[in-house]
Amino acid sequence: MKSIRQISRRDFLKTGGVFVVGVSLYGCGKEKIPGITQPRSTDPWAPDVYVSFEADGTAHIISHRSEMGQGIRTGLPAVLADEMEADWGRVKVVQAAGDAKYGNQNTDGSWSVRGFMQRMREAGATVRLMLEQAAANQWGVDPVECTAEFHTVVHQPSGRVLDFADLVAGAAELPVPGLEQLKFKTPDQFRYIGKGLPIVDLHDMTHGKAQYGADIRLPGMKYAAIARCPVLFGKVKSYDAEKTNALGGVEQIIEIPAAEAPPMFKAVGGVAVIASNSWAALHGRDLLSIEWEEGANSDYDSAAFRQALLDTVQQPGTPIRDQGDIAAAIESAQELVEAEYYAPHLAHAPMEPPVAVANVSADFCEIWAPVQDPQSLIPMAEAVTGLKPEQIRINVTLLGGAFGRKSKCDFVEEAVVLSKQTGAPVMVVWSREDDIRHDYYHSVSAQKLSASLDAQGAVTGWRHRVAYPSIMSTFDASISQPVSFEAGLGALNLPYDVANIRIETGAAPSKVRIGWLRSVCNIFQSFAVNSFSDEIAFARGKDSLENLLELIGPDRTLDLSEFGVELTENYPFETGRLRQVTELVAEKAGWGRELPKGHGLGIAAQYSFLSYVAAVVEVAIEDDGRWTVPRVDIAIDCGQYVNSDRVKAQQEGSVIFGLSLARDSEITAAGGRIQQGNFNDYRVLRIEMTPQTHVHLVESSAPPAGVGEPGVPPIAPALANAIFAASGRRYRELPLGGILAPGDDA
Amino acid sequence: MIKLTINGEAREYTGDGNMPLLWYLRDLLTLTGTKYGCGKGLCGACTVHLEGQAVRSCSVTMDRLDGASITTIEGLGAGGDHPLQIAWARHKVPQCGYCQSGQIMQAASMLATNPNPDDRQIDDAMSGVICRCGTYQRIRAAIKDASGATS
Ligand code: FES
Ligand code: FES
Numbered sequence: 001m002k003s004i005r006q007i008s009r010r011d012f013l014k015t016g017g018v019f020v021v022g023v024s025l026y027g028c029g030k031e032k033i034p035g036i037t038q039p040r041s042t043d044p045w046a047p048d049v050y051v052s053f054e055a056d057g058t059a060h061i062i063s064h065r066s067e068m069g070q071g072i073r074t075g076l077p078a079v080l081a082d083e084m085e086a087d088w089g090r091v092k093v094v095q096a097a098g099d100a101k102y103g104n105q106n107t108d109g110s111w112s113v114r115g116f117m118q119r120m121r122e123a124g125a126t127v128r129l130m131l132e133q134a135a136a137n138q139w140g141v142d143p144v145e146c147t148a149e150f151h152t153v154v155h156q157p158s159g160r161v162l163d164f165a166d167l168v169a170g171a172a173e174l175p176v177p178g179l180e181q182l183k184f185k186t187p188d189q190f191r192y193i194g195k196g197l198p199i200v201d202l203h204d205m206t207h208g209k210a211q212y213g214a215d216i217r218l219p220g221m222k223y224a225a226i227a228r229c230p231v232l233f234g235k236v237k238s239y240d241a242e243k244t245n246a247l248g249g250v251e252q253i254i255e256i257p258a259a260e261a262p263p264m265f266k267a268v269g270g271v272a273v274i275a276s277n278s279w280a281a282l283h284g285r286d287l288l289s290i291e292w293e294e295g296a297n298s299d300y301d302s303a304a305f306r307q308a309l310l311d312t313v314q315q316p317g318t319p320i321r322d323q324g325d326i327a328a329a330i331e332s333a334q335e336l337v338e339a340e341y342y343a344p345h346l347a348h349a350p351m352e353p354p355v356a357v358a359n360v361s362a363d364f365c366e367i368w369a370p371v372q373d374p375q376s377l378i379p380m381a382e383a384v385t386g387l388k389p390e391q392i393r394i395n396v397t398l399l400g401g402a403f404g405r406k407s408k409c410d411f412v413e414e415a416v417v418l419s420k421q422t423g424a425p426v427m428v429v430w431s432r433e434d435d436i437r438h439d440y441y442h443s444v445s446a447q448k449l450s451a452s453l454d455a456q457g458a459v460t461g462w463r464h465r466v467a468y469p470s471i472m473s474t475f476d477a478s479i480s481q482p483v484s485f486e487a488g489l490g491a492l493n494l495p496y497d498v499a500n501i502r503i504e505t506g507a508a509p510s511k512v513r514i515g516w517l518r519s520v521c522n523i524f525q526s527f528a529v530n531s532f533s534d535e536i537a538f539a540r541g542k543d544s545l546e547n548l549l550e551l552i553g554p555d556r557t558l559d560l561s562e563f564g565v566e567l568t569e570n571y572p573f574e575t576g577r578l579r580q581v582t583e584l585v586a587e588k589a590g591w592g593r594e595l596p597k598g599h600g601l602g603i604a605a606q607y608s609f610l611s612y613v614a615a616v617v618e619v620a621i622e623d624d625g626r627w628t629v630p631r632v633d634i635a636i637d638c639g640q641y642v643n644s645d646r647v648k649a650q651q652e653g654s655v656i657f658g659l660s661l662a663r664d665s666e667i668t669a670a671g672g673r674i675q676q677g678n679f680n681d682y683r684v685l686r687i688e689m690t691p692q693t694h695v696h697l698v699e700s701s702a703p704p705a706g707v708g709e710p711g712v713p714p715i716a717p718a719l720a721n722a723i724f725a726a727s728g729r730r731y732r733e734l735p736l737g738g739i740l741a742p743g744d745d746a
Numbered sequence: 747m748i749k750l751t752i753n754g755e756a757r758e759y760t761g762d763g764n765m766p767l768l769w770y771l772r773d774l775l776t777l778t779g780t781k782y783g784c785g786k787g788l789c790g791a792c793t794v795h796l797e798g799q800a801v802r803s804c805s806v807t808m809d810r811l812d813g814a815s816i817t818t819i820e821g822l823g824a825g826g827d828h829p830l831q832i833a834w835a836r837h838k839v840p841q842c843g844y845c846q847s848g849q850i851m852q853a854a855s856m857l858a859t860n861p862n863p864d865d866r867q868i869d870d871a872m873s874g875v876i877c878r879c880g881t882y883q884r885i886r887a888a889i890k891d892a893s894g895a896t897s
Pocket of ligand 2: 069351400401842843845846876877878879881
């Protein structure tokens with residue numbers, strides 16, 4: 001094997017630290033690219049490696065973010081390939097292991113393209129420049145006469161052509177050019193960016209060949225299923241494994257100590273059944289007879305908690321935004337509009353439940369797992385095994401959905417603990433019941449909104465009280481009130497043009513693990529704010545769209561920094577973009593059109609993850625209260641995008657996700673135990689409820705913003721508003737169910 | 747001993763007759779294209795064909811399969827891509843992809859008996875297969891495409 005390696009590195013400033021991007025060119029044979037399957041290099045100087053080449057010119061491009069359905073394994077490598085002038089047909093995407101050298105790998109917060117598009121372009125432009133230089137050297141001509149074109153470099157004056165394959169070795173000898181020397185393609189030159197490339201995993205996914213966490217099979221691998229206490233932080237008092245041990249395939253029973261508060265991402269503990277196959281492990285686990293000491297969280301009852309939250313928002317809370325004089329506005333109101341909203345806990349329920357494989361030996365720990373944040377596994381594995389980071393390797397598989405669940409590595413810790421104890425590779429298998437009952441739940445919430453109208457019907461004041469268990473309680477048990485980053489997802493950052501605004505938070509302890517779910521607090525805060533806007537429209541006797549546009553008000557840049565809403569410099573909150581998507585979606589949906597009997601249109605607009613989204617939902621209600629959604633229009637301005645088709649697919653998916661939670665999904669607790677367990681009682685949308693969805697993509701040159709999450713928040717309120725338009729009945733609690741209960745007549 | 751055929755290959759099984767087919771496929775044969783999603787017949791991720799008919803492999807135990815012929819996603823396109831696999835690519839259906847084996851197997855079974863399903867028939871046949879990513883609109887379009895019906 002001929003192996004030529006040239007590595008250099010450059011530092012790029014990244015908020016909160018230095019991020020290193022490196023480019024390395026390998027000329028090697030057909031073998032695996034060095035560094036991909038080997039343990040991490042001990043060389044502290046080892047820089048990032050995003051691109052490498054095989055001898056035949058095949059480019060290997062690293063995908064360092066996790067693929068969970070958003071298409072990022074295609075998106076970011078395609079950006080690099082485009083800027084490098086690669087032939088996509090000669091690119092192989094290689095999934096990165098969890099390693100700090102790639103920079104941030106935490107695939108969360110709709111951040112991948114936002115955080116890495118520019119870096120991928122820089123890496124691609126660097127390689128292109130080096131290949132052009134290599135060609136110039138080979139021909140002895142001026143490099144400005146050489147242009148990379150579709151995996152070749154062309155000498156423009158003479159028309160001579162060299163393939164990338166013939167240039168890699170030469171390029172590897174060259175110094176890596178500085179950032180200031182790079183030339184970027186202009187948008188009209190893009191081959192892949194902004195187009196709808198099919199995802200690289202498409203064929204495997206339709207042929208049963210794609211490898212998810214659950215599909216890892218290692219020689220000698222054991223399967224484990226764990227009985228966890230149904231109440232958070234409960235402990236094993238005693239257990240009887242007689243029936244379990246009698247089951248063929250069961251090999252060992254191991255007790256894992258219970259975790260203590262705060263939850264963090266710790267394995268909760270329990271009794272593990274180790275077996276030679278998944279079924280023996282799962283079935284054997286179900287045959288265990290365990291007595292639990294349930295502990296303090298066994299008092300959690302979601303019906304009582306609902307009432308407590310609703311009581312809380314009746315009282316003044318802690319002000320986190322106080323603008324103008326809300327008390328005076330309410331005092332002098334001609335009319336006061338008030339409403340309360342409630343939404344339950346939700347579970348993520350990705351189609352692939354949590355699963356992980358670990359293989360721990362005396363001097364190495366290797367993990368295979370469908371995780372959103374692979375680097376977070378390293379300190380966990382260090383702590384469990386006592387090994388050093390360089391003795392730990394994190395392999396990231398495809399994720400069979402995640403939605404925020406697979407950011408938390410509790411299930412991976414279980415595998416590491418059990419592999420260490422058994423000395424064998426162990427896969428920890430979660431049943432659907434395990435998944436639903438041991439999630440990091442989306443918060444239950446209560447909200448109260450009040451708006452003052454003056455004699456002309458103008459909105460003079462807006463007061464919004466929120467109460468829900470905080471995500472931060474997962475990390476710090478003393479936190480029992482929403483924090484500003486949460487309120488900042490749709491409440492604190494209210495974009496309405498109202499003079500007097502007050503946002504307050506109320507206390508809400510957590511009795512279960514709280515986590516983040518696709519679009520987080522935007523889900524319920526958008527539901528309340530957009531429903532309430534529509535209630536104001538009704539009070540004012542105005543058309544919903546007209547009212548919403550009036551509330552959004554004149555185009556302006558919001559500065560909410562004094563209320564703790566931090567915005568990055570490149571991403572000002574422009575209300576004009578919110579107005580624009582609202583107008584666009586209304587136009588495309590035919591707002592105001594004649595509708596059949598029982599039908600109604602509802603609208604909602606939401607800014608989240610730096611994107612602007614508006615939706616119009618059309619509902620059709622039968623006399624018996626059954627309802628369907630024939631059509632949804634959704635418009636998104638997410639700035640520049642990488643893959644138009646995946647942006648659309650994410651919006652289509654968001655509509656389904658939003659309708660699921662609006663119609664069906666609800667997690668409740670009694671005696672501290674989660675009452676749902678599988679898709680019969682934790683229901684999610686099925687195909688027959690699928691609307692005809694029309695996605696309208698705004699062409700924008702603004703920096704890239706979120707795509708995977710922002711489509712979710714406007715759906716539930718647009719639906720509730722549509723139901724109001726169709727029926728005159730206002731629903732303020734989620735989920736609505738498949739048959740509308742006799743509702744409040746406004 | 748249970749003798750059965752999986753994707754045209756003769757197999758013998760001597761383990762616990764209560765083991766669901768799903769785990770036999772996934773763990774013993776490492777045919778991991780068939781997925782677990784619920785274990786209770788509620789999600790369709792585990793759908794395979796038993797004598798050409800879609801069944802939930804999580805809910806069929808091995809003791810019922812003596813002499814049976816099973817096709818999994820790995821065996822579906824044995825003689826070249828199934829029209830559904832082609833249509834799936836054309837409509838770029840998969841997001842995370844995890845449910846898609848079950849979707850395709852369910853759809854293939856429907857098309858085998860009803861080559862030209864209408865919207866309602868598609869929904870009825872596909873209702874048991876959940877896609878949490880929400881690819882349903884494209885699933886409908888791809889099925890219509892594969893069935894040759896105009897969409
Ligand atoms: S795993 Fe068989 S139907 Fe869900
Ligand atoms: S594509 Fe992800 S569950 Fe269907």
